[in-house]
Amino acid sequence: MDKNLIVTKINKAVQGAVLEVRRFGRSDTRSIWVEAQSIQKVAKILRTDPELSLDWLENLSVVELSDALVISYFLQSTQGTQPEVILRASVVPDSPTSPVKLPTIQTIWPMGIPMEREAREMFGIQFETSPQDDDADVEFDFESSPSLCLPSGLSGFPLRKKFNK
Amino acid sequence: MNLTQPESLKTDLTTWIIGPYHGSLPAPMRLSLSLDGEMISDCHVETGFLHRGLEKSCELHSWKAAVAYSDHLDPECAIFGELVLCLAVEQLSELEVPERAQSIRVILSELARISGHLSFMVRMAKAVGSETIIHYLLRDRERILDLFELLTGARFSLNFLRFGGVSADVTDGFIERVLEVCELIRIRMKEYNDLFTFNFGFLKRTAQVVPISKRLVLASGMTGPNARASGIELDVRKKFPYSGYSKLDFSVPVGRGDSGILGDVHDRFLIRLREITESMEILKQLLDVVPSGEYLNRKFKRDFVVPAGEAYARVESSRGLLGCHVVSDGGPTPSRVQFRTPTVANLMAIPQVVRGIRIEDLPVVLASLDLGIAEADR
Amino acid sequence: MMTSENSWIVAWSNALGFPEGLPQWLYAVGALISVFVFVVVPSGGLMSYLERKLAADLQARVGPNRTGPAGLLQPIADLFKLLQKESRVDWSWKENLWLSVHTMALYSTLAVLPLGSMAVLVNTEMSVFLPFWSALVLALGTMLLGLSQNSVPGWFGGIRVAAQTLAGSFPALISLLCTGVRSGSFRWSALAESQGFSPWEWTVFANPFQMVAFSVFVMSGLVLLAIPPLDGGLSMSDIHGGVSSHLYGRRLSLFQFGRFYGFFFWSVITVVLFLGAWDLPAQVTVSLKAGGANQVLALLELIWLLLKTFGLMLLIVWVAKVNSRSRVDQITDFTWKVLSPFSLFALVGASLWAGWRAI
């Protein structure tokens, strides 16, 4: 029953957002491929919907596969209503070393802030906050951009394949 | 103009930047505190001093070198980095780990957990200022490091696991020595209790100091003993059992707030003390009957190639949930190795936790969060 | 102030061939220097060695064993190591000024140090309160030394030491009075005579209130002078030793020796007040005095006094090494809410006991 519960819920809210649902690697957790620019809307549904309530972002990992950047959000629900789900999106940068834009999920899952900062430094993914973000009931004012990890003078994004100092 | 009263008492906030290397910091990071007298009103955490480009170097070297690199993720208990990488690769290449290797891995991770918690207690003792217990703790941790050297040849960065098992079998005297060390630590626990938990001075410095609420733990993504001290039942060994943990019966200690407030420094300390006893229980159960058989899956030969695909594995390290996302394109080198480390969440929560406490409590709070900066900066 | 016929300094200066009848102040200066050089400095070296060995024994390790047999020359090695460190270029005169004020205040108590029945320089009714005054000026010197370093650790260290001293002074004074209640006067000699050689005659075990007064006096002394178990003001973990964080080389050794001297003279006073000062068994003093061997008597009394002082100091060091430090606000709370009431209780009890005993 819950196999397509998530998909129907997302499609009802954001038309055509879900591209496909596939097994993640060889494990039995499901990964939902979503259209890159609608990540924030989908995330809001996954978080706020009482049946889903996937409110715990375990990990945000970015992988560069043959010129496309795949960002995957490993989600769990603390209430245990849903098994683990992985929300994935892929973005193609126009050149192997140029930055990429993605909507941020800071207000939805605050624990994603340092992971987003890591992705921005290492992969050059600019997470920009959309205007209607400020009304979110953020309980803790976590610093939106804690300090960088890399020396200031370094240009380019180290974890890209084509990165050469 | 009244001579005795100054015109205007200048009482704005003073800023004090505690540099990367300072007595009160357990690890190299920079805190710029704005102080209102003795109270800290705001804190900005700056890290990145231990960034070594671990994940990039994993991509540049072979799969076996990636295991050697994952040792240096958390130098104190290196086995967890290796274990999470090996579990991910085994899930990716569907390599079945023999029974004996699984129990050797669990023995090593429980020993690493005890040694991790002992060094946590050393940092707590240093922050609180009681010198004698530091030497007792380090002497007992030395026994465990001797065990690591006996089995794997190295004390900290073991490089002992391989995809599909462990790289060498258990030497003859190892099992007895581990039981001996467990017995020794059980005797020493009485000393730790006398000098720590029942000591009024230690209680005064840690009881009801800086409680972390359950909501902050959930919001910042804290895991491991810090989260369990605030009452959140999350232990990867129970929720997502791996490498034979489902067969072991052990209980996960959760904070009971027995010093007044739930989730304060004393709770975070007691949790680790109880986890040491739990780990010893696990070790005893495992050491009674170490399953015989292969210690390494024979498929892992010299020219083992990791098939294309990706996998995610998670492990309960001594600091929290340690995850590893491995992507391979079938080539000789990994295409991406990404670690989800527990200290990142602790670092993010520091400004919330530290707001409004005295600077004398700062070392105690930072030590109680058990920050492993090496795994946060990678 | 100093009766010349039985004072030891006159005897010594005559023995050393100085002309007779020198002016009084010259004898006083001679006494001060000789006490400092022959008593305080060697006991400082010995105490620092004993403390390090005791800490090593407590902590299952070996302790200094490289310098001399069993590391006995370690204090000298430390002194030379610190002395040969070149001082900072941009020393500020303010810092030097307050360091000298701090040292002068401290060593002014040398005049009052009770080291034996004949070795007491100032033996007036007020002699017990004089070291008390210098402890307050010492705190002023330390605070201004910290403030003059215009560094955050120095600033906080200075303020904390001042707060701590203010808190520690009240119970120390009150428990000081309890001894006077028992021995009838505040002269060192009277205090010594009122106690005997065997522990039952010491003021500590005279009655339970004196025992409370003793423990309050010791603890408030530790608070007053910021000595290890209660040194919140100079805590190493968060402000790097507070005032001493920006001192090194000669200044650090001067500061540390000042710290030790404070600890030393407070323990000497505690021993004289509570633990049966330099009282040897009665027949020994009588026979020696009769035989005219004043020097031997003075020496024996001094050794017995120093033995008890080192015992007390090692006890305090033992507690300091094993237990954890507490914050400054906890120390001041402890002083106001526990030490002060207990000292008042001890004073009332002791005076009632003395009054009931008198009728």
Next chain:
Amino acid sequence: MKESVFSALALYVQSVFRGAWSIAGSCKTALPYLIRWGDLKKEVTEGYPDPISSKTADDLPTRSRGLLFNDIDRCTGCRDCEVACPSRCIRVESEPGSDPAKIWVSTFDIDFSRCIFCGLCVEACHPGSLVHTKQYEGAAYAVPDLVASFGRGQITDEHRNKWAMMRKLGESDGVAP
């Protein structure tokens, strides 16, 4: 009901004495160490480099990974170790020696300032010439001294013509060099 004064007083006095008792308790636990009572309480520091130090090189466990040693005669210059090393601290240069079948390993440097003692090179070494010794005293005064070289040295011209002359000799009387 306001808590009566006496119970508050009793609580206060009781907490003071409990505190004192716990401090004394902690001091009591450290006492046996002072008098070295029983072998659990002996000091554990081992003298170093005193001759009586207990941990000399040979009583380390058999598998302990100390400084590396390469037996150059058995080394075939196959450079497997150089490939396997994660921190790229092994440098091998080899060329055919006097007997073309046997390789002359001219330089074999291990840079111990970068080596992480992971043991992958020893595993990758087929002939087993590269082994971990039990030596752990690898300190040096300058970083370049940290490079341990086991090579046989560059082949010089007089080596070459000596071998060529020997080879000619060998063919003339049918005896292999």
